[in-house]
Amino acid sequence: MQRHGKETMKYGAVLNRFLPGILENEEATKTTSQDDISQNVEEVQKIIGYDFNDRNLLRQAFTHTSYHKDCISYERLEYVGDSVLNFMITKEHFSKYPDLPPGLLSPLRAANVDTEKLARAAVKHSFHKYLQHGKPILTRRIQSFINVIPEYPLHSHGLIDAPKMLADVVESTIGAVFIDSNSSIDTTWEVAKILLEPIITPEMLETNPVKKLYETCQKHKLKVRVVDMWSHDGSFEVFVDDQMRGKGMCHVKKEIALNRAANKAYNEVIGMLSVGNINI
Amino acid sequence: MQRHGKETMKYGAVLNRFLPGILENEEATKTTSQDDISQNVEEVQKIIGYDFNDRNLLRQAFTHTSYHKDCISYERLEYVGDSVLNFMITKEHFSKYPDLPPGLLSPLRAANVDTEKLARAAVKHSFHKYLQHGKPILTRRIQSFINVIPEYPLHSHGLIDAPKMLADVVESTIGAVFIDSNSSIDTTWEVAKILLEPIITPEMLETNPVKKLYETCQKHKLKVRVVDMWSHDGSFEVFVDDQMRGKGMCHVKKEIALNRAANKAYNEVIGMLSVGNINI
Incomplete structure (x- = not known):
């Protein structure tokens, strides 16, 4: 060998x-x-x-x-x-x-x-x-x-x-x-x-996007609503305080569609929080 | 050691x-x-x-x-x-x-x-x-x-x-x-x-009761109907050619209730087939 x-x-x-x-x-x-x-x-x-x-x-x-x-x-x-x-x-x-x-x-x-x-x-x-x-x-x-x-x-x-x-x-x-x-x-x-390589360490382990979104919104007292349209068109929509903040699609796997929608909404929320215009 | x-x-x-x-x-x-x-x-x-x-x-x-x-x-x-x-x-x-x-x-x-x-x-x-x-x-x-x-x-x-x-x-x-x-x-x-010990071998591996029931009934042209009452009272009922042949209960796990019902029905069907009185 x-x-x-x-x-x-x-x-x-x-x-x-x-x-x-x-x-x-x-x-x-x-x-x-x-x-x-x-x-x-x-x-x-x-x-x-x-x-x-x-x-x-x-x-x-x-x-x-x-x-x-x-x-x-x-x-x-x-x-x-x-x-x-x-x-x-x-x-x-x-x-x-x-x-x-x-x-x-x-x-x-x-x-x-x-x-x-x-x-x-x-x-x-x-x-x-x-x-x-x-x-x-x-x-x-x-x-x-x-x-x-x-x-x-x-x-x-x-x-x-x-x-x-x-x-x-x-x-x-x-x-x-x-x-x-x-x-x-x-x-x-x-x-x-x-x-x-690279083997993922606990520090590198990111939280699931859905969990991240809920945790952030809870901390800032924002209401999250998820609309499941997966069986209709393969998509999920995420509303934060009644505003649509993320839409995700995946026809193969439901979880991926949801994660994509949550991830977009999370990024939007983080962006809005950082400039302080969450209510705009 | x-x-x-x-x-x-x-x-x-x-x-x-x-x-x-x-x-x-x-x-x-x-x-x-x-x-x-x-x-x-x-x-x-x-x-x-x-x-x-x-x-x-x-x-x-x-x-x-x-x-x-x-x-x-x-x-x-x-x-x-x-x-x-x-x-x-x-x-x-x-x-x-x-x-x-x-x-x-x-x-x-x-x-x-x-x-x-x-x-x-x-x-x-x-x-x-x-x-x-x-x-x-x-x-x-x-x-x-x-x-x-x-x-x-x-x-x-x-x-x-x-x-x-x-x-x-x-x-x-x-x-x-x-x-x-x-x-x-x-x-x-x-x-x-x-x-x-005893480690289970391929020969000892029995088929799942539901699968066994369906296969046997298909072979003998018998109609199987499963009635799911699990959320109501934790039970399943299995009908073979419209006669109730097995009832199974388990409040903890749905699959077990179904398997129990199927297993009873299977044993009944096998018993009836062996004495040739399936239509009685």
């Missing part, structure tokens, strides 16, 4: 390098040659800083069920990786934050292993370039996700819609390293740390 | 030994002397086959938040134990069932680590005798659970209502062993195997 140094890439560099690849991905993934596959394996090994004893495991980790009926998909590796990752983060937090109660440990773990965090990790480390799948819609969803990331540099807490497949491939890669390294938690954690 | 042999006890023996203790538990837990605590630690160590380097960890593992404001409760250990247990079962199943897809691995893991399975493990290994808590209602709920266990020797799949605190204490014990053994998965798995 050899270890490489970290490869640090800015989002800008990742975008420039892989946007053309993403747009062509639909066909490209279907026609990958043996040479390309070997090169892809080399590249991913370099990114994650781990050389596989069984390279088939890494190929499997990057293969979606839609790719080819004769290929083994990443599902089992993802199942293991999810559990290993959850365990490693729990272990890390338990020793690192000896006084943190589970009520705070739990959201901290969630922020580090949820779909959005892992999908961000996948994009940051160019995993989407190497994904083998046969669903054009996934390519488009990945592209939309990449476009919206710059708006929320660290974590949007559900405000943006992250493709699950991107999170899956991070988990399957972690699962593959775990199996390949003969169940070595130490080795797997080294890889996971590279992938999850 | 010393290891003990397994202590195997039948449910009958457990019941006879601890029913009086359970009934007196409310006061007993409040007046435990230092000598009693030391003896309890000895006994639990013998049950789980593991001697602690730091016995305070084991005491903490058996202390509910309701016990005493100056005592550290099991919450953090339970948080770790839950994650360690999930990981160990996942790892075990991954290697033991190389061809099982995640769609089957997932319910198999759930059946081995869910509240009911762990609460059964707690009762089987007499953990409830050593629990330190200050809530009389928990003692009564544990007693009701113990009374109903004999009806479902292995797992009821939600048909019976298991007290979460019993499951918690199994997880906190596993967490305590993990921390005390310097994060040794091998040592922790040895203890978990003793506690979870």
Whole structure:
């Protein structure tokens, strides 16, 4: 087993390098040659800083069920990786934050292993370039996700819609390293740390936008009213003292639509409070 | 670290030994002397086959938040134990069932680590005798659970209502062993195997009663109708070909009431099919 140094890439560099690849991905993934596959394996090994004893495991980790009926998909590796990752983060937090109660440990773990965090990790480390799948819609969803990331540099807490497949491939890669390294938690954690960087700390953990809005309004004696129109048009509207201050939409997930509306209203309220014109 | 042999006890023996203790538990837990605590630690160590380097960890593992404001409760250990247990079962199943897809691995893991399975493990290994808590209602709920266990020797799949605190204490014990053994998965798995015995296999995994009922009725062209009266009186009624064949109640959890009704209806349908009088 050899270890490489970290490869640090800015989002800008990742975008420039892989946007053309993403747009062509639909066909490209279907026609990958043996040479390309070997090169892809080399590249991913370099990114994650781990050389596989069984390279088939890494190929499997990057293969979606839609790719080819004769290929083994990443599902089992993802199942293991999810559990290993959850365990490693729990272990890390338990020793690192000896006084943190589970009520705070739990959201901290969630922020580090949820779909959005892992999908961000996948994009940051160019995993989407190497994904083998046969669903054009996934390519488009990945592209939309990449476009919206710059708006929320660290974590949007559900405000943006992250493709699950991107999170899956991070988990399957972690699962593959775990199996390949003969169940070595130490080795797997080294890889996971590279992938999850920056690991979210309690200080970085932002409050949910809905909670933030309610807390701020309560403090300043402002009345909040939320209008749920999600089943009608995928939207939520937030009124503060009977004035509409935020509208959010998301047809895929109700919670995201609500969070978006609350976030806009929160920013408006904060802006108004800071200039003292809340009643204008 | 010393290891003990397994202590195997039948449910009958457990019941006879601890029913009086359970009934007196409310006061007993409040007046435990230092000598009693030391003896309890000895006994639990013998049950789980593991001697602690730091016995305070084991005491903490058996202390509910309701016990005493100056005592550290099991919450953090339970948080770790839950994650360690999930990981160990996942790892075990991954290697033991190389061809099982995640769609089957997932319910198999759930059946081995869910509240009911762990609460059964707690009762089987007499953990409830050593629990330190200050809530009389928990003692009564544990007693009701113990009374109903004999009806479902292995797992009821939600048909019976298991007290979460019993499951918690199994997880906190596993967490305590993990921390005390310097994060040794091998040592922790040895203890978990003793506690979870018998570990549920794919062959032992019964189908959910609702699914079983629907599948059987579909096969025999019988019409199923479920009447939800849960918000009214905590019950569900199941009609097969317009005849009421099963009624189930549970005021705590809707799913359990439905499962009970479906289970009764299923047993009736199977009985009728076997004697060929389904239309009588």
